[in-house]
Amino acid sequence: MASDPPCLQPGKVLYLNVQFPHETEAHDKYLVLAGMTVRPLLLKINTADKQSKRSEILKEFQFRLRQTDYPGFLHYDSYLNCGAVWDFLTTKEVVDQWTADPKRLVGEILRPHQDEIINLTRQSKSISSMHKDAIAKALQR
Secondary structure, eight states: OTTSOGGGSTTEEEEEEEOOTTOSSOEEEEEEEEEESSSEEEEEEEEGGGOOHHHHHTGGGEEEEOTTTOTTTOSSOEEEEOSOOBOOSOHHHHHHHHHHOGGGEEEEOOHHHHHHHHHHHHHOSSSOHHHHHHHHHHHOO
16 A cells, blocks of 8 residues: 555544445544555544444444544544444545545554454454455554
8 A cells, every 4th residue: 555645544544524324414524544445444433422322232342542642633532443344435535535635634543553453353243354354454564
């Protein structure tokens, strides 16, 4: 991925305008680029007070992101959902949003936390083997 734009480097945190398949409206959301296949593999950052029922079921795959580790974009502790991968955005859609507003690239997940993401996604039964391998390969740099 060395020739990819900075927004497509593994471990980057993006603030993208997205409409998840189960939602009716688009909104801005913090997402971590965890890997690439045909499309970017994204993990969603959730706030503690907005945990969905699905997130509660997958609670063991929630990785706590402390605001003190990510003061550049987190206003309070949040949770990275490592139990579900989102791949509904195209590479072009991500690059177009970043190009239009470079501030949408808000940070990067710390190296030790990237290792924890690999471990948690490997354990998830809801993530395909192909996606698990892509995430491990992307974040093991």
